[in-house]
Amino acid sequence: MKTWIPDSRSFAYLTWKQVDALPRESTLLVLPTAAVEQHGHHLPLATDTLINNLLLGKALEIIPADLPIYALPPVCYGKSNEHIGFPGTLSVTAQTFLAVVHDLGASIAASGFKKLVLFNTHGGNTSLVDVLARDLRAEFGLRTFTLFGSGGVPFEGISPQERTYGFHAGEIETAYLLHATPELVHPEAYTTNYIARIDHPEPLKPEGSSANFAWLTRDIAPSGVMGDPTPATAANGERWTNESAARIAELLIAMYNFVPRHGA
Numbered sequence: 001m002k003t004w005i006p007d008s009r010s011f012a013y014l015t016w017k018q019v020d021a022l023p024r025e026s027t028l029l030v031l032p033t034a035a036v037e038q039h040g041h042h043l044p045l046a047t048d049t050l051i052n053n054l055l056l057g058k059a060l061e062i063i064p065a066d067l068p069i070y071a072l073p074p075v076c077y078g079k080s081n082e083h084i085g086f087p088g089t090l091s092v093t094a095q096t097f098l099a100v101v102h103d104l105g106a107s108i109a110a111s112g113f114k115k116l117v118l119f120n121t122h123g124g125n126t127s128l129v130d131v132l133a134r135d136l137r138a139e140f141g142l143r144t145f146t147l148f149g150s151g152g153v154p155f156e157g158i159s160p161q162e163r164t165y166g167f168h169a170g171e172i173e174t175a176y177l178l179h180a181t182p183e184l185v186h187p188e189a190y191t192t193n194y195i196a197r198i199d200h201p202e203p204l205k206p207e208g209s210s211a212n213f214a215w216l217t218r219d220i221a222p223s224g225v226m227g228d229p230t231p232a233t234a235a236n237g238e239r240w241t242n243e244s245a246a247r248i249a250e251l252l253i254a255m256y257n258f259v260p261r262h263g264a
Ligand SMILES: [Zn+2]
Pocket: 039, 047, 048, 168, 169, 173
């Protein structure tokens, strides 16, 4: 897999003696979690993994070199059963995903490290990552943090419809890859599909509401796209990459410095 992680920030490039020399209390390890799954007719299966690596790599580039913050090799396979039925989707069950990340947490704790970030860029993993963060804290005493997607940048210029229902292979993901791996994007094959419209309020939503329906992509999006990739530009992709990286760097530094505040 193509990588933007600087060699000096790649945990797996160290020897065990170099790992042994790291400050155990303060070193912050970042575990990327993503997916290998269909992304419409125009984006590669690895889209979520590439975006994760791109944003984390660019963030690590701008973090001061003396802070011991390292990227672990990614968990590329995620819970992607919403995309089953599309050739190429490689999904693991919730149980498998929970078990793998749990076991990595056990190994990290056994190596004496105290701080772990779960950096997730695939929506299907989100609720599992939340469960894992609490469980790793409770079971191994790891100070565990979660970090999602772009770290909360505003994506200026996105339409309200795309902002709300551009779930998958839409403008943002397409723009990131038009910037980072244009050779892997197929603009001639763009398709547009929205799973719901903001101007047609309906009582049940696909996500994020107080009453939702469980969806499978094949039921609602024949091309696999949920969103509109057509307005995506490489220029926006570059701007959003830089903004996301800056935000992620800031959040990683906050995690590195984090001391829990007790009630006053
Ligand atoms: Zn994606």
